[in-house]
Amino acid sequence: MLPNYASPIERIWFWTFRILCVSVLIFLVSPLLVIIPLSFSDNTFLLYPIENFSLRWYHEFFGNEVWLNSLKNSFIVAPVATLLAMVLGSLAAVGLTSSDFPGKSLLMSILISPMVVPVVIVGVGAYLFFAPLGLTSSYLGLILVHTALGVPFVVITVSATLGNFNANLIKASANLGANPLTTYRRVVFPLIAPGVISGGLFAFATSFDEVVVTLFLAGPEQSTLPRQMFGGIKENISPAIAAAATVLILFSIALLLTLEWLRGRAEKMRTAAVH
Amino acid sequence: MSETMTMNAPLTAADGESLKVKLARERRNKQLKAIALVAPLALFLLLTFLVPIAMLLKRSVDNPEVITYLPQTSAEIAGWDRRGLPSEAVFAAMARDLTIAKEQKTVSEISKRLNMDISGFRSLIQRSARKMPLEVAAGESVRDQFIAMDERWGDPEHWHVIAKNAKSWTPYYLYSSLDLRETKAGTPELAPEEERAFLSIFGRTLWMSMWITLISVLLGYPVAYWLANLPARKSNLLMILVLLPFWTSVLVRVASWIVLLQQEGLINSALMGLGIIGEPLQLAFNRTGVYIAMVHILLPFVILPAYSVMKSIPPTYMRAAISLGDHPFAAFWKIYFPQTVAGVAAGALLVFIMCMGYYITPALLGGPQEQMVSYYVAFYTNVTINWGMAAALGSLLLVATMTLYAVYSKLVGANKLSLG
Numbered sequence: 001m002l003p004n005y006a007s008p009i010e011r012i013w014f015w016t017f018r019i020l021c022v023s024v025l026i027f028l029v030s031p032l033l034v035i036i037p038l039s040f041s042d043n044t045f046l047l048y049p050i051e052n053f054s055l056r057w058y059h060e061f062f063g064n065e066v067w068l069n070s071l072k073n074s075f076i077v078a079p080v081a082t083l084l085a086m087v088l089g090s091l092a093a094v095g096l097t098s099s100d101f102p103g104k105s106l107l108m109s110i111l112i113s114p115m116v117v118p119v120v121i122v123g124v125g126a127y128l129f130f131a132p133l134g135l136t137s138s139y140l141g142l143i144l145v146h147t148a149l150g151v152p153f154v155v156i157t158v159s160a161t162l163g164n165f166n167a168n169l170i171k172a173s174a175n176l177g178a179n180p181l182t183t184y185r186r187v188v189f190p191l192i193a194p195g196v197i198s199g200g201l202f203a204f205a206t207s208f209d210e211v212v213v214t215l216f217l218a219g220p221e222q223s224t225l226p227r228q229m230f231g232g233i234k235e236n237i238s239p240a241i242a243a244a245a246t247v248l249i250l251f252s253i254a255l256l257l258t259l260e261w262l263r264g265r266a267e268k269m270r271t272a273a274v275h
Numbered sequence: 276m277s278e279t280m281t282m283n284a285p286l287t288a289a290d291g292e293s294l295k296v297k298l299a300r301e302r303r304n305k306q307l308k309a310i311a312l313v314a315p316l317a318l319f320l321l322l323t324f325l326v327p328i329a330m331l332l333k334r335s336v337d338n339p340e341v342i343t344y345l346p347q348t349s350a351e352i353a354g355w356d357r358r359g360l361p362s363e364a365v366f367a368a369m370a371r372d373l374t375i376a377k378e379q380k381t382v383s384e385i386s387k388r389l390n391m392d393i394s395g396f397r398s399l400i401q402r403s404a405r406k407m408p409l410e411v412a413a414g415e416s417v418r419d420q421f422i423a424m425d426e427r428w429g430d431p432e433h434w435h436v437i438a439k440n441a442k443s444w445t446p447y448y449l450y451s452s453l454d455l456r457e458t459k460a461g462t463p464e465l466a467p468e469e470e471r472a473f474l475s476i477f478g479r480t481l482w483m484s485m486w487i488t489l490i491s492v493l494l495g496y497p498v499a500y501w502l503a504n505l506p507a508r509k510s511n512l513l514m515i516l517v518l519l520p521f522w523t524s525v526l527v528r529v530a531s532w533i534v535l536l537q538q539e540g541l542i543n544s545a546l547m548g549l550g551i552i553g554e555p556l557q558l559a560f561n562r563t564g565v566y567i568a569m570v571h572i573l574l575p576f577v578i579l580p581a582y583s584v585m586k587s588i589p590p591t592y593m594r595a596a597i598s599l600g601d602h603p604f605a606a607f608w609k610i611y612f613p614q615t616v617a618g619v620a621a622g623a624l625l626v627f628i629m630c631m632g633y634y635i636t637p638a639l640l641g642g643p644q645e646q647m648v649s650y651y652v653a654f655y656t657n658v659t660i661n662w663g664m665a666a667a668l669g670s671l672l673l674v675a676t677m678t679l680y681a682v683y684s685k686l687v688g689a690n691k692l693s694l695g
Contacts, residue, residue, distance in 0.1 A: 021501040024494050025516045028574060031531030032523055034541060046534045048541050088316040095312025099305045109684045111316060114324055116680045118632020120649040121669045124656050125327030128334060148324040209524045212634050229526040233639050237533060245527040252522040
């Protein structure tokens with residue numbers, strides 16, 4: 001807070017700084033707040049002011065074969081890709097943190113690279129490779145590439161969790177008579193689980209929000225929710241998109257809350273484990 | 276006496292084996308176990324990610340058309356001395372190749388490829404193929420017949436193009452992506468000004484990425500500083516305002532920005548309602564719109580790492596500097612800021628890298644002047660189906676991204692990448 005003896009320049013600076021920060025935060029959330037009310041509008045255009053409220057765009061969204069199909073596809077592709085990414089990524093992270101071997105940092109860079117390679121390149125490359133194998137316009141092709149895009153997040157979060165892991169706990173557990181499997185199940189896994197799950201959430205969000213690879217790889221049968229929205233925004237932007245957006249915003253709130261809850265739990269477990 | 280004995284003798288484990296050997300074996304076992312754990316993911320990424328990218332890179336220099344569909348001509352023309360017109364044998368081979376191409380309906384593949392080098396080649400090939408097979412009487416020259424059919428066959432320039440493309444790889448697409456073309460000597464030269472297109476697109480990509488990164492850092496740094504220095508309860512609450520957009524689908528945000536920025540959108544009607552402007556501003560479908568939406572998408576990527584760096588700086592440093600007589604601004608600049616530079620620069624570099632490959636936002640919120648390299652990769656893939664150009668532009672974009680990523684890994688270490 002500003003002390004009483006602050007000079008006028010300090011006062012001006014203090015308030016400019018505050019106003020700047022608050023405006024940036026408003027800038028960050030306003031788009032999310034703006035679109036939600038429009039989904040309840042009766043109007044066929046996405047315009048304010050809203051004259052009559054109705055649920056017609058939710059009926060449109062949940063009653064339309066195309067939207068429902070894309071929602072269903074998203075809920076097929078994203079969970080499977082997430083599960084694969086969690087398994088492969090966690091194993092790799094355990095391997096990477098357990099021992100040093102030649103070329104480790106290069107390998108780590110390569111495993112993380114799907115995060116930085118432009119998705120268009122991944123999409124075109126996957127198309128070139130998958131088309132002769134008959135994997136385009138298939139769920140399998142889409143799932144495989146989405147897994148690759150999501151896996152770096154799992155590797156990063158699990159590695160970070162393992163970095164904080166106290167190896168003496170394993171020795172203590174063995175010392176108390178537990179066999180390696182019991183040690184893993186009762187000691188190691190509960191401690192790294194928050195890392196695995198939060199990595200999984202990132203991987204899920206990546207797949208759930210992925211458009212570009214889907215544009216190249218998926219046929220109309222595999223069109224996902226973001227792909228459908230992309231097409232919708234490009235062609236004619238109807239309030240059904242606002243309804244879809246609202247559903248997605250609620251979904252991201254759920255993801256965020258889960259993640260924060262996990263983080264709090266991990267923090268508690270870590271402090272409990274140390275004491 | 277016995278003490279010196281044990282000092283000199285090699286250390287052994289309980290079973291009498293040398294401890295050194297045993298430890299080395301133990302370490303090797305551990306390494307092998309580690310590699311075995313990483314192997315499934317490495318193999319998976321090899322097949323779903325690295326091989327596809329390698330295919331893209333290969334495709335950028337791939338030149339299969341002429342050698343596949345004009346095989347005999349390709350073989351014959353190799354012996355041509357590149358002076359005057361090729362020999363009778365080359366023309367005869369061309370006649371045979373075109374006859375086969377006509378039967379197998381591959382004429383369009385050949386003509387499409389050759390037309391890239393000389394426009395009008397398409398019609399020349401197609402018209403000639405239609406007249407195949409040639410009726411050549413004994414003693415008559417195939418060459419003369421070809422030239423009689425279309426005088427362009429008498430132009431060595433066309434044969435140079437065929438000869439140039441009669442090998443399985445070509446720098447053509449990569450050169451074109453850099454606005455270069457191949458001279459007769461085989462060296463690259465800059466294309467004439469009116470034919471240049473891609474250098475300015477690469478320039479635009481870098482330019483826009485630079486501005487978006489700069490704006491994001493300028494807006495994100497103060498917010499991160501503010502949040503890092505607020506009491507925990509307040510900052511956790513405000514942090515949600517940063518995290519929520521971060522977790523929200525990019526498409527939702529782009530749709531919202533269109534609602535806000537369009538001609539009849541909320542911002543324009545608010546400004547007009549307040550009487551600040553007389554007619555609506557053009558905010559969407561131009562560079563302003565792309566900048567606004569991109570900064571919105573990338574701001575959390577600046578704020579989150581900056582925040583975690585700032586959280587780790589003890590507030591006592593600033594207090595010490597101020598109590599030693601520094602002005603708060605000076606203390607910030609000399610003590611606080613230098614400690615944040617590395618972390619913020621790393622975040623900024625990551626944002627720049629992400630920006631360079633962006634496709635969705637410019638595609639939905641930009642006009643033709645805002646499209647970056649990614650857009651043209653998609654354009655050549657989906658619209659004109661020119662794999663060579665798509666792959667070449669993609670490869671160059673990949674090289675640029677990977678160079679910056681290598682710098683990033685060197686500076687930060689890929690394993691230090693944090694997710695906020």
